[in-house]
Amino acid sequence: MNVQFSQRALALKSSAIRELLKITERPEVISFAGGLPSPATFPIEALREATDRLFANKPHAALQYGPTEGYMPLREWVAAQHGVSPTRVMLTTGSQQALDLIGKVLIDPDSPVLVETPTYLGALQAFSLYGPRFVSVPSDEGGVVPEALTPELTKGARFAYILPNFQNPTGRTMDLARRKALIAQAEKLGLPIVEDNPYGDLSYTGDTHPTLLSMAPDSVIYLGSFSKILAPGLRLGYVIAPEAVLFKLGQAKQAADLHTPGFTQRVVFEAVSTGLLDTHIPTIRSLYAAQCAAMMTALDKSMPAGVSWNRPTGGMFTWVTLPTYLDATALFQHSVAQNVAYVPGAPFYANQPETHTLRLSFVTVPEARIHEGIAILGSVIGEQLRAAA
Amino acid sequence: MNVQFSQRALALKSSAIRELLKITERPEVISFAGGLPSPATFPIEALREATDRLFANKPHAALQYGPTEGYMPLREWVAAQHGVSPTRVMLTTGSQQALDLIGKVLIDPDSPVLVETPTYLGALQAFSLYGPRFVSVPSDEGGVVPEALTPELTKGARFAYILPNFQNPTGRTMDLARRKALIAQAEKLGLPIVEDNPYGDLSYTGDTHPTLLSMAPDSVIYLGSFSKILAPGLRLGYVIAPEAVLFKLGQAKQAADLHTPGFTQRVVFEAVSTGLLDTHIPTIRSLYAAQCAAMMTALDKSMPAGVSWNRPTGGMFTWVTLPTYLDATALFQHSVAQNVAYVPGAPFYANQPETHTLRLSFVTVPEARIHEGIAILGSVIGEQLRAAA
Structure with missing residues (x-):
């Protein structure tokens, strides 16, 4: 097709991150990269009942x-x-x-x-x-x-x-x-x-x-x-x-x-x-609180000195700050080679990125795998710190 | 809010047609204006069964x-x-x-x-x-x-x-x-x-x-x-x-x-x-063919000389061309006063509109009401033709 794209389409960059993340879909990878909520929280029965009521009452509209x-x-x-x-x-x-x-x-x-x-x-x-x-x-x-x-x-x-x-x-x-x-x-x-x-x-x-x-x-x-x-x-x-x-x-x-x-x-x-949400939201909060606690415990245990992170009071993510001389995008290759994935921080910056940052999601990975994955990530970071020293 | 809209937002015109069509939602109006498919064709049972299967099998994904x-x-x-x-x-x-x-x-x-x-x-x-x-x-x-x-x-x-x-x-x-x-x-x-x-x-x-x-x-x-x-x-x-x-x-x-x-x-x-569509689409075709036939019969019977229209072989619409000295937007007021609505043709033109055209939808109005509505529209057009003569 002899097509001329608009300037805005030409400016669309192929998302490097999207390419990176394809790797993380391999089942052997412990992925802290996703932004997905935990499917365990989906209120399947309530949605099924809601759908049934919809079909029973006024489906045409x-x-x-x-x-x-x-x-x-x-x-x-x-x-x-x-x-x-x-x-x-x-x-x-x-x-x-x-x-x-x-x-x-x-x-x-x-x-x-x-x-x-x-x-x-x-x-x-x-x-x-x-x-x-x-x-x-x-x-x-x-x-x-x-x-x-x-x-x-x-x-x-x-x-x-x-x-x-x-x-x-x-x-x-x-x-x-x-x-x-x-x-x-x-x-x-x-x-x-x-x-x-x-x-x-x-x-x-x-x-x-x-x-x-x-x-x-x-x-x-x-x-x-x-x-x-x-x-x-x-x-x-x-x-x-x-x-x-x-x-x-x-x-x-x-x-x-x-x-x-x-x-x-x-x-x-x-x-x-x-009134579903009155009872449903607390179940999500409890699950995510436990997942976050597991992540915090794992980070406390496994991260080398010089690495810091946020301690969230809600939500799905924490943010890790490495020593400034480490690049989280470069580190990603080493981490994925050990079957652990995260999202490098750089794409979240509109202007000058802080390349020594990364995002961890903790809501979809079982607790035991959180400990396993963070132990690996900690050791990968430790190796890179020693290599850079 | 002290807001500055984009140039493209400022260029968005309030749709005159949207305002016109609000009138047509009154229940006493016979409306040939809508672009809606007939809700009688919605395969409710098949969609209910499809939804049931979805919930029974793999709702999380x-x-x-x-x-x-x-x-x-x-x-x-x-x-x-x-x-x-x-x-x-x-x-x-x-x-x-x-x-x-x-x-x-x-x-x-x-x-x-x-x-x-x-x-x-x-x-x-x-x-x-x-x-x-x-x-x-x-x-x-x-x-x-x-x-x-x-x-x-x-x-x-x-x-x-x-x-x-x-x-x-x-x-x-x-x-x-x-x-x-x-x-x-x-x-x-x-x-x-x-x-x-x-x-x-x-x-x-x-x-x-x-x-x-x-x-x-x-x-x-x-x-x-x-x-x-x-x-x-x-x-x-x-x-x-x-x-x-x-x-x-x-x-x-x-x-x-x-x-x-x-x-x-x-x-x-x-x-x-x-394979639902193999049996479902023919039922829509039959219904719309009958509706179209009713519209054609009604137009043949009720439209004054000098008015012409398309004879569709499918779909939901026909297009009526009035003598060039009638304006379908001006006519709309007279027609709606008699509780019959359509869409004036002008907004469908990107450049110079042919203002003596209008669109009729025939798929949601029952046959008897098609005859009633087109008889009224024919007489409204006839009056305007005589007034303009």
Whole structure:
């Protein structure tokens, strides 16, 4: 085919990480690389019952075309969870679609877009198609540093993209004081915040900080997801935004896929409207808390001196920082040769990567294999430290 | 919110037609406006059984994240239908998503894109977000006129967007000779063709012409859909393209929604792999053929002299041409005042609209109501003709 690709298509890089990760699908590999929730948490029976009720009651509407903004009872359910009007809620095909739509309606070529250091890779991919100029906001173990949001740094920025809870990739969380400071700074600057919160319900203790949305509903575009609390294969997420923004997002969504499947929207509504999540989410929290504890114990036991990591209070990931003279991408080859995989940290940086970082997921690997895998990883890192010494 | 929208978002027009059509949802209105398939055709029992099998067998994989290109057994099923390699097939969230992805990877601002006169409104909406310069190719009751595809008209065009079967909005079909001439002309010019074929299976007689894809697999990007042969609320379509193009479409899809729901993909695979469509599609054909016959009888009986229309051999729509001095948008107000709705033709034109045209859908209105509605529409048109005389 004599095809001429668009400039944005030509700029799409083949994801080195995707190639790397193909290796990790071999069954003998202990993989801490995936971003998948544990399938043990999928509420199969509840979803089966929800589907049965759907077929028993009103299957035709679920199978017909529907409104772009989504199935109203589910919009209302989401709105009630967040104390907003249903007119501010749109269901999306995973929250990944909301990232794409936000890029579409808010980013022009070379628009500054503020992101955490590091940040979620999938957001960088989605926004990149619209050609922004990413500005990495200085961040520490508590998330972005609000004082770093100066008028100079944020000039012309379309929005700041923030993951306040158990961030992918680092697992870190913003405390209440920092949330307040961030909101105050954003409101002073007139800076919209895009709050991405797929992991917020996965606090191990159940304690949660208020969402940025609840603190400043008119300054925040909020992204939620059913992927981590029900099942990702349903591809169901949502966006909450002031009506004027939601209207534009809706126009863009209509062109993108008309609407998210009415079938999955109704299955999820049938499931959550029974109160399923009240009993289901605590079971995920318990499992992930135990998995995290196993990972922390294994890291404490097996990591050489000079290696540090985050101790998450929720979510699926931790973030390991090696001595600066080690490169986690180079290390990957050695680790995979020993059948242990992780994700090198570099692709999570919009600008200068800290190449001595890596992400570990701990929710899909059985505890015994966590200990086994981290012991191997620790010894691989130890070897490289000695080789570099 | 102090938000700055992108140029493409600002260019999104509020769809006048969408506002018009809200009126048509009143129950007393006989609406020929919708583009909805008849819910009487949804194979509820087969989908229920497919879902039951899914839950009985391997629900975890259906609920986990999956590959961007889609569920391999369904890719293989689609590939077998079209005699191509599964590596050329990607499942999409409705074929509308394939239109958006094609726009994303093939259209730069001001790129010429060739479209039929008139053409599918949803494609114009999807492509518009990427800022093309639409070139309307001269077309007649047999579709685009291949001889009109001159080097001058097609210069720099990224692709020609073609709906060969029972086109939305006109219901017209390209015959075999014209398909051959179109392919020959496109190959001579090195012009990629995007073939959109959601209605191809809905031939009333069962007779079909070969797809453009089958005639020139390396020159055609093909869009298919399960919306008209199973149910649109599943939002499941697919795109077939040469590997290099599919690779770029896959990268764009990963950023857009990671993948189409694995749940709906597997429900559809479970349904179609039993051979369901062999018996199901003929029932849709029969119903739509009878509905079309009723519409033709009603038009023959009730339309004033000077009004003409297409006699479709498949699909869901016919296209009515009024005397040129009548405006179908102005007429709409009079028609709706009598509780009869249709879609004015103007929005289906990328450039100069023929304002004396309108689209009628005949698949969701019962036969008696078709006769009633068309009698009213005929008398409204008659009044306007007399007023204009």
